[in-house]
Amino acid sequence: MRLRAMAKINLGLDVIKKRDDGYHEVRMIMQTIRMYDQIDLAGSDRPGIQVKTNLPYLPSNENNLVYKAAKLLMDEFHIEKGLDIRLRKVIPVAAGLGGGSSDAAAVMVGVNRMFHLNLSLEELADRGKTIGADVPYCIMRGTALAEGIGEILTQLPSLPPCHILVAKPGINVSTKNVYKSLRADEIQNHPDIDGIIDAIRGSSLMGVTARMANVLEEVTVRDYPVIDEIKQLMMERGALSAMMSGSGPSVFGIFDDRRKAGHAYRQLQDMNLVKQIFLTKPFAPGGR
Template identity: 60%
Template sequence: MINHLGLKAYGKINLGLDVLRKREDGYHEVKMIMQTVGIFDKIDLIRTEEPGIQVETNLYYLPCNENNLVYKAAKLLMDEFHIEEGVKIKLKKFIPVAAGMAGGSSDAAAVLVGVNKMFGLGLTKKALMERGVRIGADVPYCIMRGTALSQGIGEILTPLPPMPQCQVLIAKPAINVSTKFVYENLHANDLKKEDHPDIDGMVEAIKRKDLYGVTSRFGNVLEKVTEKEYPVISQIKSQMISLGAVNAMMSGSGPTVFGVFTRPQAAEEAYEEMRFGQGADLAKQVYLTNFYNCKEVSNHGV
């Protein structure tokens, strides 16, 4: 019997993000390159004799009830399999919140994996992914992890070869962005051909292990909305490139910006400058990490 699991929930960035159209049901059809990075939240899953789900977090403003995705993830499986015992979920956040890095979705994915293992439910990765989409469009990817092409509303996933390793500088300004606001103001069906990034070209470059072929095609159609509303995003991108990034781009609906570096020393110097130099006026949270290419569910730290 497993009474305790330590889980790692890894964040993601979008190497490319295109919105093809707004569907009649209100959802947006997307085409994205998803990439796991080495920043992760820590989750302790503890089995309890007392029925029910308890959630604790290190951030006072996060909900500890059914409004938290980790609660929803545990409840989904515990209800389906009629689990009469309870679980306590201790969530320690490191991934920036409301930052376009799928932190909440990754936390939910890790809890699905953990509950499945703790209670011996026997669900495959595919089965977990099928259930995960009920919680959020990014959850199936966060179960898969690694490098992947994401289509549909984000639930149609095609694994891709691992990205070549490099250094990734991540910076989040002191603002939060509403994903709903960004999509509502995108007017996806009115986009011009030149507005769409070359996602197919990125896929081919990834298959060739051509890092520069990927970075030269960086594109996020949501930047059209978010950068206009928050000019600091453009300033952070420019700052990273001036400090030696091969290229820089906003992740998801923002406001997080990431820059890719091929020289470790340049990445370290850029990190110091963004944390303590002129860049400190632009970014509230700064991390230096890399691509995390492990795809196996069994390596969620359990």
């Protein structure tokens, strides 16, 4: 079985407060994009879970989220048959694009199908939140409002057609450290999440881009000003808006013109500021 684990961006990211359990209460607009890792699943007569990846520095044991995702379901349903997982990473690692969570989500969907567990997406999502806060969204995919710690989801209409340029500088960012450094009670300017939702429902791309904001930028950009440089370069080259995704360091720009997006892609590709760059589009659910 072959599956696509799709990347995500955040069209808006707000932190409401830090909870007593140490997690942060958030309101985020999540959007799946057409950038994906490839996962191949195969049953095996050899018991246990075997993981192979195309990146030598990724773990192939229980420290990899795909292993945890498979083990979660196989233990619960007492599956004795073995499972071989081949993971081909394309989504940049530690980049704010949800690659690890999406990989785990795809494996859960695949194991559910392969072993005929007959779990609904809602049932999978409920189990997925024990692996990571973004896993339930990555199971649902599309355009959604995420609340709580990210696990309370409300499906939204699809984002209007557009072109999305994603650029990752040659740095990695720890989500845990970003949230640790964030002073949630001192946030002055909160994104207009409800306004973004209204713009999506009204099919107004300009309405979405005019309200895009991410409170985590204040933390990450302070340590890595290159993020702000890339944002400005995208805006100067025709992006309706540009923003850091998640905890960073990836930056995305939204374009309503394919030629402008392609021109920006080629120009940023030649700059030392960017290590990886992708030109893609929004993704709407309709099959893995």
